[in-house]
Amino acid sequence: TPVLLWLRRDFRFHDHEAMAAAAKTGAPVIPVFIHDDQVEALGAAAKWRLSLAVEAFAESLAEKGSKLILRKGDSLKVLQALIEEIGAGAVYWSRRYDKPGRDTDTEVKSTLSEAGIEAKSFIGHLLFEPWTVETKTGGPYKVYTPYWNAVKGTDIPPEVKTVSELRVPNTWPESKKLDDWTMGAAMRRGAEIVAKHVNVGERAAQSRLSNFLRDRLSDYKTQRDVPASGGTSGLSENLTYGEISPRTIWHAGYHKMAEGNQGAETFLKELVWREFAWHLFFHWPDMAERNWREEWNGFDWRRDNNDAEAWRRGMTGEPFVDAAMREMYVTGTMHNRARMIVASYLSKHLMTDWRVGLRWFEDCLIDWDPASNAMGWQWVAGPGPDATPYFRVFNPETQLEKFDKDGRYRKDFIAEGQANPSETATDYFEAIPESWQLSPDQDYPERLIGLKEGRARALAAYEQHKG
Numbered sequence: 053t054p055v056l057l058w059l060r061r062d063f064r065f066h067d068h069e070a071m072a073a074a075a076k077t078g079a080p081v082i083p084v085f086i087h088d089d090q091v092e093a094l095g096a097a098a099k100w101r102l103s104l105a106v107e108a109f110a111e112s113l114a115e116k117g118s119k120l121i122l123r124k125g126d127s128l129k130v131l132q133a134l135i136e137e138i139g140a141g142a143v144y145w146s147r148r149y150d151k152p153g154r155d156t157d158t159e160v161k162s163t164l165s166e167a168g169i170e171a172k173s174f175i176g177h178l179l180f181e182p183w184t185v186e187t188k189t190g191g192p193y194k195v196y197t198p199y200w201n202a203v204k205g206t207d208i209p210p211e212v213k214t215v216s217e218l219r220v221p222n223t224w225p226e227s228k229k230l231d232d233w234t235m236g237a238a239m240r241r242g243a244e245i246v247a248k249h250v251n252v253g254e255r256a257a258q259s260r261l262s263n264f265l266r267d268r269l270s271d272y273k274t275q276r277d278v279p280a281s282g283g284t285s286g287l288s289e290n291l292t293y294g295e296i297s298p299r300t301i302w303h304a305g306y307h308k309m310a311e312g313n314q315g316a317e318t319f320l321k322e323l324v325w326r327e328f329a330w331h332l333f334f335h336w337p338d339m340a341e342r343n344w345r346e347e348w349n350g351f352d353w354r355r356d357n358n359d360a361e362a363w364r365r366g367m368t369g370e371p372f373v374d375a376a377m378r379e380m381y382v383t384g385t386m387h388n389r390a391r392m393i394v395a396s397y398l399s400k401h402l403m404t405d406w407r408v409g410l411r412w413f414e415d416c417l418i419d420w421d422p423a424s425n426a427m428g429w430q431w432v433a434g435p436g437p438d439a440t441p442y443f444r445v446f447n448p449e450t451q452l453e454k455f456d457k458d459g460r461y462r463k464d465f466i467a468e469g470q471a472n473p474s475e476t477a478t479d480y481f482e483a484i485p486e487s488w489q490l491s492p493d494q495d496y497p498e499r500l501i502g503l504k505e506g507r508a509r510a511l512a513a514y515e516q517h518k519g
């Protein structure tokens with residue numbers, strides 16, 4: 053009897069435990085993707101990028117003579133219907149670690165098992181599943197460095213070999229059409245502009261990794277903080293959709309470290325920040341909604357407001373902030389240093405609730421990851437575990453002097469005042485909704501607030517809150 057391989061965020065053949073196990077049964081394997089409520093709820097850019105991942109993976113399966121079955125609806129009901137239609141005896145999948153996902157999977161597992169169907173889950177998109185790492189006294193880690201020290205020496209199992217073939221069934225169940233789901237519809241911005249910057253699929257992810265290791269890893273330690281340098285891997289986009297496994301990246305980086313490459317340990321540490329984010333998110337599933345430190349609950353954040361709207365539009369008059377916000381709009385990603393700076397500016401200089409920013413990121417990022425996004429925002433704004441203290445306010449001007457010495461980042465994304473603006477800078481104006489009524493010929497905006505003044509206002513509010 054056939055095995056259903058339920059794919060969610062694991063669009064690859066290499067190092068895919070669930071797929072390898074399904075292939076090993078020798079039974080026909082039916083790969084299925086379900087457009088369920090969780091997919092429906094995704095932000096605009098993430099939903100669109102997911103459709104590209106699904107499309108690319110369907111093509112790769114077809115190249116191997118297999119097929120991706122697409123269905124829409126409640127996951128359990130869809131799986132039950134498929135089991136009934138094709139007489140499947142088993143459903144395999146890669147685990148997820150977010151609360152809604154886990155709840156669904158637990159229900160699926162118990163309902164199917166009761167019905168005599170083998171429901172089996174395998175390690176998903178992490179190196180260290182959250183419950184496997186505990187402090188000496190028990191319980192989760194709250195601080196990164198001890199977490200890193202606890203996991204860094206772990207013997208990580210080797211990658212699972214690429215699945216080269218999946219046995220096909222005699223007849224395929226019916227599949228819906230991806231185009232009918234119009235998963236790009238919510239992209240108010242022109243998807244065709246963001247499309248210039250995406251790197252879709254397993255092959256693209258693997259070459260991204262090898263190019264990075266060959267060309268940029270040695271300088272990663274210094275270049276990773278310079279937004280215009282292209283000094284980072286860009287792999288977050290592919291990790292988000294499971295087009296590459298963290299284990300593949302870990303082993304490749306580890307190998308480089310053993311060879312004495314200077315950047316390798318720093319890179320692995322960054323990869324483990326993602327693990328730490330999921331560790332936290334697993335233990336505190338409401339991290340995207342609630343202040344991790346309760347004492348922040350009474351803090352007088354401003355709710356959404358006109359300044360925040362200017363922030364979203366990249367029109368704050370603060371070049372680092374605006375370049376970064378426009379970068380996100382045009383490319384679907386934003387450099388890590390820039391993420392920290394725009395988050396600090398919104399939550400401190402503009403005194404606006406970090407959740408306002410978190411939601412905008414959720415809508416705009418093609419590498420949107422609920423755990424890393426929540427950890428990042430809480431870390432910068434102050435309420436998070438292991439967060440920067442509130443009085444540490446990034447100064448976007450001095451940050452520019454340090455990390456954009458030659459002004460390239462500004463030139464890449466801010467067209468106003470340039471005789472020959474770059475394509476990415478003018479693309480911004482192509483991508484935004486007409487209703488924003490912005491053009492590259494306008495003057496660059498005045499500052500929303502003086503940097504000293506904004507800082508002082510934030511610190512005063514903080515002092516008052518502490519009482």
Ligand code: FAD
Nearest residue numbers: 284285286287288322323326388391420421424425428429
């Ligand atoms: P590289 O420098 O090449 O790092 C390699 C990998 O390590 C990354 O792909 C990523 O998986 C991981 N990593 C690196 N830095 C971090 C970090 N600070 N936290 C967690 N993992 C990290 N990352 C997301 O993937 N999705 C998000 O939605 C997201 N939102 C963020 C929001 C804020 C406010 C902040 C400050 C950070 C956020 N990050 C998020 C983390 C980080 O900015 C990105 O992972 C990074 O910019 C991705 O670029 P890269 O792949 O070139 O990174």
